[in-house]
Each structure stands twice: as C-alpha cells, then as structure tokens.
Amino acid sequence: DSGVTQTPKHLITATGQRVTLRCSPRSGDLSVYWYQQSLDQGLQFLIQYYNGEERAKGNILERFSAQQFPDLHSELNLSSLELGDSALYFCASSMFGPGELFFGEGSRLTVL
C-alpha cells in the first residue's frame, strides 16, 4: 500500500460527459502529480501541484483541469469526454525535493 488513495477505481461514462477523479496523497506529501496511462501513449505526465499551487504542466488537454485543496487532496476534472480519453489515470505524491513518487492504484476511465 503506497498510502495514495484514488477514487473511483473504475468509471464508465459516455462521450461528451464530465467526470471528476479524486486523489488523497500520502500523509505529509505536499506534491501531487497526475499521469495518464494508455496503450498507445504510455505514461504521460499531465500536471503537478505543490501545496495548493500549480507547479508544472505537461501534456494536459484544455478540456482537463485539476486543483489541489487546502487539505492537499487533489481532483482531476475531465470534460467533453471523447473515446480517446479512455485510459488509466494515476495520481502520485511526493515530498518536494529529489525523491520518489508514490503512486495510487489508478482510476480506470472508459468512455463509450
């Protein structure tokens, strides 16, 4: 158990819909990262938050947004969903500084 909790574990929705994925980082970790894993693209870094502030942005679509709340949990919002958004979305956390990322078990999104 990494200590990172992601909900929901599975989500099935239709094109055009909006979903929210939630992540609770390990106790004490200030940084939260979101990654998208798909068969064709592999693991893609989406966005990082540190103590409530956006720290770095990767290959995140404009239809996607995220935030980190004062209690340090984070949410990834995916809107106007397309079939190609079907993927496994991982959240990871770390203490700021050179170190390892602790990954949650992921949220599998299926868009029909």
Added chain:
Amino acid sequence: AQSVTQPDIHITVSEGASLELRCNYSYGATPYLFWYVQSPGQGLQLLLKYFSGDTLVQGIKGFEAEFKRSQSSFNLRKPSVHWSDAAEYFCAVGAGGGADGLTFGKGTHLIIQP
C-alpha cells in the same frame, strides 16, 4: 526536452536466469534516474533511483542498475529472476526536486517462463 527509450517491448526469461532491461535517456544535465515496476492492476512502485555518487545502485527485490554517462544508459539487472518478477518495468528520468514530473519510457513487459 528529456526523453527515455526502452528498446525492448517484451522480454521473456526463464525462472532462475539473469535479467537485464535496457534504458537509454536523453537529458541535458545530470539526470535523476528511476526504475519503477507495475504489477497487473496495480500502481507503480519504485525499485531504485540514481541521483549522484556510486553509479551502481541497489534497489528492492534484488534489483540493481548501473548508470553509464558515456552511454546515456541506466540498465536494470537481476541475477536470478523469480516468477513473481513478471510485470511491466518502466525507466524514468527527472529534472530533480520532484518538479516537472518524471518522463517515463514506454515500458518493458517481462514474462517469466517456468
């Protein structure tokens, strides 16, 4: 921009045999390098990391990796694999400080033959 190449998509190894998974990176400065393992239905778990110092690093589960700057490589090794090592292995490079996320390779799927 940093990048990671794992040239082997699949590798099949007999149980008890040695293992080497290849990783090449591209990064302008001294990289922070990582190997992660992903078991089916699970998140990624860190096996080992290299920041500086000794170029041969030891990790969990009997894995080790060697950083070779001249070859821009960070290959993962294990002297004797177990059936439980069957998983997806990812090499990653980071800019350090945990910032900007890690850039992952496409992964190598390890199959263990009995």
